[in-house]
Amino acid sequence: MAATKKGNTEQIHDLLYQALETEIGGVGVYTTALTCAVNDDLRKEWQGYLDETKTHKQVLLTVFEELGLDPAAAVPSRKIVKHHADGLVAAMEMAKKGGDPSAAQIVAGECVVLAETKDHQNWELIGLVADKLSGAEAATLKKAYEAVEKDEDHHLYHTMGWTRELWIEALGFPAVLPPPEEVKKVETAIGASRAEHARDDMLKHPR
Template identity: 65%
Template sequence: MARSRTSSDQVHELLLQALETERGGIQVYTAAVEAAVNEDLKKEWQEYLEETRTHEQVLTRVFEQLGMDTEEQSPGRAIVAHHGKSLVKAIEMAMAQADPAAAELVAAECVVLAETKDHQNWELIGRVVEQGGKHAKVLKAAYDAVEEDEDHHLYHTMGWCRELWIQSLGMPAVLPPPEEVRNVETAIGASRAEQARDTML
């Protein structure tokens, strides 16, 4: 089957959004660390914050290598920036108005929302790499440096979010979540970890 050609304009847009997502992620994690009550979760998010800063640097190098302007704006990028600011605002509202456990749960939900977009960006960058073309070599190096972290961030925080919700409902929770214990890195692994949670109570 012949490889289809990617739209260079849309690859450009994807990279603009990806950089903005990482920048927003830094702000979301900074707020989430402040909201974290569970010490294991706080430590985890501090690690993710540092990794997200590294991802932003990786993308900045990609922009330099491809001759792109890191400050170039687009309607899509503006929307990503708005989403990031909205998530930070949600965490700040929860910290100001709710009890600490509820604020922590809001922060976990906001991280999951931010990481869902972030994870998708890198999955799409990986697909662009598969198509080959003029950007493939530069993007492959970036993808290889970042993609495993993105899996970890999304699936582990989803596990934390689920277990914090279960705890808030007065039911037995697995903390740290099974995704942490099993060091999950894939969607299939996350599903298996969730299915095994009852044996870990």
């Protein structure tokens, strides 16, 4: 039982390497997404996310320092994470060349959602590890998790809302922009679901 409580140290460290590479890739994803943003509110939102992603990278580098891990180590799983991020950047660049700025903006939204889905999962797992472990390593991970958790929820659920509403607008139906997730300051999956269901009322009674 003791081994189970300790966890798989090698896999835990691999998760941290993937998380670091995800944040590194996220900087590139947001930098490119910003060049696709047409809506001013969305551009401001993504600029904030880019700044926060850079901070999250620094948070992880502090974790690596405290745990004695080499942030430059060529861990195999990092190549896969990098490949995914590079692919998202390439997809946005391809969309920009298509000549339809609104369509490219939607593609960028979808790419951000894909990137943030992995990022969000990384941090959820880091939080779980912090909760299961004990001692100095648990304290380090918990501190990092608590510093980043709300930002990650915000990034994922709000961009999902933006992308959904931009799609609805493109389909020729009334959209709620900024999306309900933004107006209601959603930070949980339940909150995101409630915000989506509230969109019809928001259309009927715009603020």
